[in-house]
Amino acid sequence: MSNSAKNNGKRWDDNDIKILQELAAGNTPTRLIALKLGRTPNAIYSEAGEMGISLRPNNQSPYNRQTK
Template sequence: MTAKTERNSGDPWSEDDIAQLRQLAEENTPTRVIGLKLGRTPEAVQSKASAEGISLKPVNQSPYNRQDG
């Protein structure tokens, strides 16, 4: 199974990449999923997020927006 995203590993981050990283982080997207969308490893995503001051910690404790009942 091959991912349909292009691999950017080793390439510099563009402003668009950073904007997308910021947006996905704000939406509580898991780091692994952000990596898949951006064609980068989860480690690269974490490293860049840290360098840019972007928090990857979930804003709430329910990442799947579960509702009781």
């Protein structure tokens, strides 16, 4: 089984970037974004970094604090 994605080496178009922004805003895991866009997780990280899109989950406490 090949480890390459169907869009490997293909340029990012406006539609791909729009989908990336929507999925990242919806707190979708990076691996799932990669599957939906047909790209590798590294390609997702790279493009998100270039576009200034945050892939960090926005629903987690930054210090893993627990209440007693």
